[in-house]
Amino acid sequence: MKTCCLALSNETLQRLAANDLAPDELRDIEHHVDHCLDCRALLDRQMDADSLDNEIIVSLATTIESIPSVATDELLDLGPSTASLLRLLGPTDDPNMLGRIGSYEVAAIVGRGGMGVVFKAFDRSLHRFVAIKMLLPHLAESAAARKRFAREAKAAAAVVDDHVMPIHGVAEWNGMPYIVSPYCRGVTLEKRIRDQGALSVEEVLRIGMQTALGLAAAHAQGLVHRDVKPANILLDEGVERVQLTDFGLARTTDDIGMTRTGLLAGTPQFMSPEQTRGEALDARSDLFALGTVLYTMSVGQPPFRGPNPLAVMQKIANDRAPTVQALNPNIPPALSRLIERLMEKRPNQRIQSASEAAEQLRELLASRQRGGLPAGRPRSVLRTWHVATMSAVCFIAAMGFYVPWKLAATPTPQPNAAVANSPTTNEVEPVSATSATTSWNAGWGVERLDLDEVWGRVQALERRSDPDMSTNDDTFRRAIDQLRRAIEQVDRRFDQWSQ
Amino acid sequence: MYEFPDTRNSLIARVQELGDGVSWSEFLAIYQPVVFRMARRRGFQEADALDVVQQVFFSVSRSIGNWQAGDDMPPFRAWLSTIARNAITQVLMRRKPDVATGSSDVSEMLLEWPDRATTTAELEREARAGVFRWVANQVREEFSPDTWAAFWRTAVDGIPIVEVAQALGRSTGSIYVARYRVLARLKERAEEMSQQWDLSSPELES
């Protein structure tokens, strides 16, 4: 036994933790630790570095009382088990590896979606990690799906662009087609948004522009992506490069007749209206999705949401999302409008090409970087508009409770006139102000609301499908309309006043 | 036409996808065992404990539609976590094991029925453990069965490294390295997921 303090540098430990070492490097380290007491001691010390280690170990040690079958079991996702996925692999000699696909050594299962599974594998000939994407076994049973998968992948491989994830090759393993692409340590846009919420305006523009460029390159080859969403947009860490992945793959499921309802394709949140209806798609469907992605980056949440995919699809087909500017005042009106134009329900009313969208995003980015392109309005000033806000709040709160006699008995509040003249006097008769605002606050956990938030609420109310608050009710509809006009008017006057 | 055996079930699963792409199954996998264990610990028979589980998740499922995206709404997992924890506390504070079926210990046990603060703390702990177990199931896929076994036997079962190395026919060094790799990954994911489910431990935050 010799001693040393060098083999396990912090960097090596980090790469070990990140599972980032090539098989031979890993073997060298194992060999070294086998003979080095210092490194063993170092690894021992890592074991109880903090209380989280202990908590995890205790949690794992004190399981795992299995729960007998519960009625809810039928709701469990019965996707392919790990065991069934591992059976797809050939045997390997390396005990650190899961198995083999062709000449690739599979190191891990790194993802699985409604359609396929992604392995992380090591390419010995080129000494690098790659990502291998394979169709799920039950989908690959269909010869049509297998052929389509291979064909789409080959078409996608022909797209060479900085903003489209390259494809190293398409091959077959035991009759199952698979795609080999670079293994990326970057994060997906989905994860970025989940971790940090809305992105900065510059980032929205930069990522949006690069995504649009990637789309333009593919569209030029006659390819439609069909599944543009944050999970398919990779952000290269360090380099400011964005790459679009999984071109055309969503199409494979068409052969099994599933995307018609969108169920197998996973979350429908980024579908276009024509896609939710199962209609024929062209490149403009991707542009709607691009708009949805820009929207999601701008406000931190996708525009159309619901308790289940069918509800989401209905909203995509029928509802208008609130403008991003209404939800996030930091967003410049020009960007907000661009998103609206991408998200037009009818394809022929949208911006017509990805290159045009890219160009507009590039211009916005350039003017932003020159210091132009201010946000819609100064939010801090707006916050002083309590009177307008308050009356609107009371009104909405009352509607929230749906007290029709109150709505009928109370004349429409006119915050516009009263407020625009004198922001400090409250001439508006509040609708049971105390109780309404109290309940409102209790319900939403807000102390102060500003106009943007009120606006968001109005739109939320409009979207609500609660049968107790039927939107077919004329009184309710009228009230909402009046309120909307009142808010717009206050908003306009404010804009004039602030210029 | 070829029948795809998995289709029906995966359709059900997708329809059950909740807001934010969180699947009902992920949620159940984490919280169901938590409720079951806590109910059993309070003296419920197995069948009654399952009843409690169902009661909780039925009440949660009714609330799910209430979540809407918004600046002032928490992210979906965090929100769901709060809803679930409220429902669990409520049900466990209200329901007691059926005294008629119990032994003489039962009345004794009822006297020491855990109060709200105890229940809340226990729930917090159990839910974190639930997340860690779920994470472990996920992370397991990222390693070869050998590597996972090396971690589990040394770290969880507490078997000396040399013995595990012999049993697995691997070098001692490889067991050290395997244990480290798996635990590092578990920690990374555990931190991420406990944060997402709004279960970050207070002492770890400070």
Ligand SMILES: [Zn+2]
């Ligand atoms: Zn050493």
